[in-house]
Amino acid sequence: MAPNLPYAGLTPDVVLDALDAAGLRGDGRILQLNSYENRVFQIHLEDGRIVVAKFYRAGRWRDEQILEEHVFAQELAEAEVPAVAPLVLVAPSAEMTTLSPATLLGTPATLAQWSAKPDATPWRYAVAPRCGGRSPELEDPAVLAWIGRFLARLHQVGERRPFAHRLGFDGTARVRAAVASLVDSPWIPMGAFEPWQRTALQALDTVDARLAGLPDLTLLRVHGDCHVGNLLWTPAGPHFVDLDDAVNGPAVQDLWMLLGGSRQEMQAQLGALLDGYETLREFDRRELVLVEPLRTLRLILHSHWIARRWDDPAFPIAFPNFDSPSYWAQQTTQLQEQLEAMAEPALVA
Structure with a gap:
């Protein structure tokens, strides 16, 4: 049986190009973070910000399911509950589009898709600000x-x-x-x-x-x-x-x-x-x-x-x-x- 390579082709250059298509220009520093289901990267931007980009595994969640997660995160942030909400993305590049299904029209565009080649399956991704921290002391x-x-x-x-x-x-x-x-x-x-x-x-x-x-x-x-x-x-x-x-x-x-x-x-x-x-x-x-x-x-x-x-x-x-x-x-x-x-x-x- 041929191996399943769900993230074949998702090289650092492709990751940086996808963010660049959304107006988030990286300065070349990129670190892959631990994640089995999706692929997650910490990226330094030229404007000094550090963001975390999540590239979703194809076929796991539908667009509307991902967007519902994003809306929940935004509701939490608006209620001042400490949860990291995704950034609202723009589409300055013709190769990149933001996704907002009809069921969620009117919600901010936080999910994007991008492909380096017109005939290739696009990557779906979201970007959030990096928020650090340590493990809590659960014995306290x-x-x-x-x-x-x-x-x-x-x-x-x-x-x-x-x-x-x-x-x-x-x-x-x-x-x-x-x-x-x-x-x-x-x-x-x-x-x-x-x-x-x-x-x-x-x-x-x-x-x-x-x-x-x-x-x-x-x-x-x-x-x-x-x-x-x-x-x-x-x-x-x-x-x-x-x-x-x-x-x-x-x-x-x-x-x-x-x-x-x-x-x-x-x-x-x-x-x-x-x-x-x-x-x-x-x-x-x-x-x-x-x-x-x-x-x-x-x-x-x-x-x-x-x-x-x-x-x-x-x-x-x-x-x-x-x-x-x-x-x-x-x-x-x-x-x-x-x-x-x-x-x-x-x-x-």
Whole structure:
């Protein structure tokens, strides 16, 4: 099978030419940042600014889904919630166009497409100002409380209206489809998949049982991928740098990934987060029963994501054990541990 090269041809010169077409002239300094799904570059401009350009993987999101993410980021910025919003782009070059589908007409043009050759598939990209920071000290209750207040403010904006085009929380439906799609995957060693599949389906049955107790689960626009790598800390407090996985989901979706360690440690972390969160927004504590179910769904989807991207040369390098029996045995063990975690009472705070 020929390798899939989704970013073949995206050389530094092409990146700089694409930004130049939008009136953002680089001074030649360019650094590729860590990102598997998209390609992200830090670029110094001749006017002294430093920006981050994201080139989107073809076929992952539709234009209107990307633009909804951008609109959400702009709403957050206008509400003075620290999230990095993309720049509004102009099109001074005939080779570059900005995209604003009819469903989002009237919104600023933050998504562009550009091609060096008329007959080539254009690159879609967005540009944002660079905002630095460091990892937050999650062992500090004061830091967690501050993050809790930050998330409450994000959710206050998120609950104004739902996404119309981006993904929504659908329980286990999407994850069950992911498990089914892996049945004939050529990347999984013979004999390794069946134990994992059996355990995954058992875990999904348990998740469904937990969700059955929340028939009126409230969904709102959430960050969707709220882990420490997407949360940067500055003297002014926390800010998010990536809303690429923003979805309609429960509020707890943005809290559980910040919890780790022993049950006692997670209990203390959750208490600090909610101490901050509930100073600004009410939190439905029934959602705490979903902490381990949501962790389970993410664990399964992560394996499916790697399988879908395995013919991209970047993925075998990043996940060298994925096509080995040891990887799937380890994943099976982790799912068994999740079954045990989901059998325990929900965290309380």
